[in-house]
Amino acid sequence: MAFEVDNQTKRDLDIFAVNQDSKSIFGLFNFTTCKGGENKLYHFLSEPLTDLDAIRGRSEAIAFFQQHGFTDLDIDMDTLSFAEYYQKHREYSLRRPTKLWRPLNNQLLNKLRSSENYFVVEKGVKSIIKILQRLYKFCHLLDEKSSGTLPSLFQKRNKRILEILEIQEMKVLLDMIDIRPFDVAEYNYIFRYAQQRNLQYMFDLIYEYDAYLSVAKAASEYGFCYPEVLPKTENRLKAEGIFHPFVENAINNDIQFDTNSNLLFVTGPNMAGKSTFLKALGVSVYLAHAGFPVPAKNFSMSLVSGLCTTINISDNLQSGYSHFYAEVLRVKHVAERLKVNSNMMVIFDELFRGTNVKDAYDGTLAIVSAFARIKSSFFVISTHIVEAAEELKVNSNINFRCFDIREENGHPVYTYKLKDGISTDRLGMYIIRKEGVVEMINEVLLNNNTE
Template structure:
């Protein structure tokens, strides 16, 4: 089953769109060395999955690259570029010409060079170089597997297929080829672009995949990411230790724990205390786990979810005539529709009903949070600055209450960005207004003309 995610969530979490500081999750992981690897990385990030086996195999392969293959599969980039060009262009041969004709073509090219023969000659030599690099890497990989008690299933399956292909006579000959003669060019062109084109495409795909794996592994080391433990969806678990936002320098880590006794986390705290950053970090962490990537946390255990919906940076829709409040209502309606068919989701709302008056925001938050808490198969995280709602929800055993701590020595707030159990009673609106001397500035304005 496909993992459910929508454009609003992609935007909220800056998966591909550039964030305000010029970063995106894709850019964070992009240490790829070739265009095909970059596109494969994008494909992984575009397509989260719910298949536990696929997630486990990809995660293990990336972790293996980080530990044992930090350099990855090294290929000559010029050879790779030309091979890709060669496979896409020119007339594909449907038969092998005789040695005499092959030699004649070589001679004619010397007398009068033509682009078609250059494409074939250069393309064949480039492809041979790539094949030799792949073969050598596969032998090294086999040697590592023999010295290790455990190795990733995905890499093992790939390597078995690679070595099986290279055991065929045509490929054994290619590996031992010292010099490419005129007839070699003709018959290998037939092999690469016609008879065995599917194998050459497989080898290119492998280069792209291993480039993406090496890129993600490098990011894991660079940003101190960890590999999550992924469980079957029936476990209904989401526990994270040391969660941090990967875009925030020297980020303060926090923990979050769900279990069978509660399914909704109610987060309070004043503005700028860290609520939105925490919610984005949580969303990114869960999303990356469903791509099979390492996550921004020291430890994570989660059961496979069917989808992720966030509402963090929702805007009004002038084209549709929606106010901000109405856009919020429609967003909740859309999420509810998803929950009816995807009962195993993580849903995140930041500051419910910020687009309406305090009374409606209070009543709406109370009603929506109470309703969400009854959906036991999904997880919900809701932040708000309307802390009075918490008093009405206090006896709901399905809700956990947390807040972002703010110290106020001498009346001056200090943001710790640490999540604590309980409900915040800190109000900083007037402090900020007074700090910026807004009232004085307004009062200084005169009506003199």
């Protein structure tokens, strides 16, 4: 079963950049050294996992690289690029020589050596040999560093690589220093035909390892932790020191869910940090299911089979939908998905901001009360309709948290820290007064009257 996540959620969490200048989670992790590695990284982030063994296996592999100081595969990127070019462009080729006519073949090959065709084949063959030699050494280096505790994913990959390199026609390459024209033609045939699938496996492995090394470097660079992902039956989430990786000097927060407290109701004034916190939590859940490290000091959660967020929803002018109607349709979509998949993390930021206060109050109360009855999923809902919180207190599984605001010298100070309870702070008019909006409008009127 695939992890359920839609494009709205990926946009909300900035998993991929929407334009060249925007930040993205993908960009944060992208320290890859080759295009194939970059494509692998993109694939890993595009499709989070629901298989617990696969998640743990990937996470262990990435952590192993970080813990043992691996930074790259020590494969020259120009060599790799040319090997890829050679494999892709099969129009550059040589006829396979025969032993019977070997002297004649050597004469013909010597004549061809000045041609572009021969140059590409010779350099391509030599490039692949260098890569095989380096990959062989890297497999043994992994074993040496592991001290007998090599992650299971590497054990499987190493076993397969060594099996391929035990094939006689491949084994002789491991100590080869120079290659003769006759052998160039021979190995052109071997690489293009006899060992094509095995070579493709090795190239894919290089890309996979490049992606893992990239993620490991990001984990070190940003101080991410490796999450503990538990079976679904645990039905809990605990995050210590969670933060958003895009925020410089970010303030971290702690949060916890379980079956008896699976809905988090977040209140707080404008600019207090609600949206940033919701995004940080969503990103962490997403990354944990991709087998990646997460922005937190400690993070553990039971497996969920999907993630759905509503943070940056907009009007749909083409369909004629208002903002409020778009919100209603999004809630309906979540309800439909929960009918099929009742084990999800659902995040809503500012429910029903697109309508009047009365409808927003009634809608928030109705939707949150309904979600609270679904104990098999996790829900996080922020709102500016704090009046609904009093009515919702009858639900024992709702955890009420708010963002703390302090007052210093008559001015509010944002701490960006979550605390227990419900916020009654209202800073809308304070912000309007601080920015001098009313005075500016009055100046416009004054100027118009004096003209």
